Amino acid sequence: MSSFKSPISLTSTGGFGSIHRALGEVHVIVGPMFAGKTTALLRRIKSESNNGRNVAMIKSSKDTRYATDSIVTHDGVKFPCWALPDLSSFRQKFGAEAYEKFNQRVICGILFMYGNLGEQYELEVIGIDEAQFFEDLYDFCCEVADHDGKTVIVAGLDGDYLRRSFGSVLDVIPLADSVTKLTARCELCGKRAFFTLRKIEEMQTELIGGADIYMPVCRQHYVNGQAVIEAARNVLESRKDKVQSDPHPEAAAFI
DSSP states (O other), X not given: OOOOOXXXXXXXXXXXXXXXXXXXXXXXXXXXXXXXHHHHHHHHHHHHHHTTOOEEEEEXXXXXXXXXXXXXXXXXXXXXXXXXXXXXXXXXXHHHHHHHSBOEEEETTEEEEOTTSSOOBOOOEEEEESGGGOTTHHHHHIXXXXXXXXXXXXXXXXXXXXXXXXXXXXXXXXXXXXXXXXXXXXXXXXXXXXXXXXXXXXXXXXXXXXXXXXXXXOHXXXXXXXXXXXXXXXXXXXXXXXXXXXXXXXHHHTO
């Protein structure tokens, strides 16, 4: 009986013969603030490292809340990383050779860099924290997983404080091998929290902060909380307009 041969080749060829490289993977972890996204990312990265794979961690240089050279969970767990303004600079920073043969080992959560010394290990797994801040996230994941054969684990907010898509995180879902949606606990009632409520009146989308600015809430308390915040904003705006229309409010009080 003749064997069937697929007309589609899953190997790529270069000028120096056949190159067998397995395709990579993309895994996405999303949820509101305080849902444990960074903790889940670090757990996965440490598991990959314990299984003998070589890992690197990236975060946005915009995130300076806890440390500039480490990813830090809300519980204080740290892991060394590269803080970058964009993902394209990751390969540029290390160069093609360093990207392919990256001299690093992670032992007990500590990153050891060997420079040109010792054995070289190919970088296999890349973790990205606070992924919503990277505009080039989609292109990076495509390139790294589809062409470079590496695993990318993305963790970030799926929505902003207005429950709108935040950055490019949701754009990556069609590329993903898996998507994990985490929930927090509503700070007001203890139910499952799917949303992030901003507690102050600032309106810009990117406002980096912690529990001083944001809280995880359920649907009921998100809607109620937004109504309270909007009412407070309207009061402040009306007071501001009144002050601007009456340049001497103290004098008017004595007339």
